[in-house]
Amino acid sequence: GQQLNQSPQSMFIQEGEDVSMNCTSSSIFNTWLWYKQDPGEGPVLLIALYKAGELTSNGRLTAQFGITRKDSFLNISASIPSDVGIYFCAGQRGNNDMRFGAGTRLTVKP
Amino acid sequence: KAGVTQTPRYLIKTRGQQVTLSCSPISGHRSVSWYQQTPGQGLQFLFEYFSETQRNKGNFPGRFSGRQFSNSRSEMNVSTLELGDSALYLCASSSGLGPDTQYFGPGTRLTVL
Numbered sequence: 001g002q003q004l005n006q007s008p009q010s011m012f013i014q015e016g017e018d019v020s021m022n023c024t025s026s027s028i029f030n031t032w033l034w035y036k037q038d039p040g041e042g043p044v045l046l047i048a049l050y051k052a053g054e055l056t057s058n059g060r061l062t063a064q065f066g067i068t069r070k071d072s073f074l075n076i077s078a079s080i081p082s083d084v085g086i087y088f089c090a091g092q093r094g095n096n097d098m099r100f101g102a103g104t105r106l107t108v109k110p
Numbered sequence: 111k112a113g114v115t116q117t118p119r120y121l122i123k124t125r126g127q128q129v130t131l132s133c134s135p136i137s138g139h140r141s142v143s144w145y146q147q148t149p150g151q152g153l154q155f156l157f158e159y160f161s162e163t164q165r166n167k168g169n170f171p172g173r174f175s176g177r178q179f180s181n182s183r184s185e186m187n188v189s190t191l192e193l194g195d196s197a198l199y200l201c202a203s204s205s206g207l208g209p210d211t212q213y214f215g216p217g218t219r220l221t222v223l
Contacts, residue, residue, distance in 0.1 A: 031210075031211070033212075040217075042202075042214035042217045043153075043200070043214045044214070045212075048211045092210075092212075097166065098155065100152060100153040102152045
């Protein structure tokens with residue numbers, strides 16, 4: 001089940017704005033992952049983080065693995081309409097023990 | 111490398127029926143995990159198979175079962191379907207040999223009437 005607190009639940013932003021979302025947990029994770037899911041499709045991996053403090057970018061996306069290993073954030077810069085979707089965080093503890101956040105629904109107005 | 115494939119993509123069943131969903135993992139991946147996704151509960155872990163053995167199991171009733179074949183393909187079966195079983199069923203594959211990332215398939219949308 002879900003053990004990750006993801007916020008915000010939804011965001012309505014104007015095209016060109018930056019976006020920030022985060023996930024927190026009471027448990028420590030070895031890996032943090034961020035996925036994007038489009039309607040009717042499975043989640044697609046955006047960024048994987050493997051070390052505490054790690055900061056990784058993928059184009060306009062930047063994610064960080066929190067120092068305490070209990071949190072992570074995802075930033076999207078200069079949003080565009082195709083960024084619309086649901087973003088999920090996931091924490092993994094090995095042996096494929098994975099927990100998910102409830103998702104952040106992003107709407108981008110042109 | 112081909113991604114994770116799931117069949118069928120859409121399925122409509124009635125209460126009391128049973129259903130079998132199929133998942134083919136990424137070539138070389140030996141672990142297949144199944145998840146149920148609903149608007150109310152989000153993504154919930156069903157079970158994981160690795161080398162034809164169930165390695166982890168979530169908190170679902172015995173009506174939900176699965177298996178994995180020697181070629182790593184996996185099937186999930188739900189018997190005596192209930193209305194609440196309507197969901198997107200996602201399969202994810204990984205190497206399963208340690209901390210790793212999972213890659214999801216497109217899912218099977220099951221509707222129970």
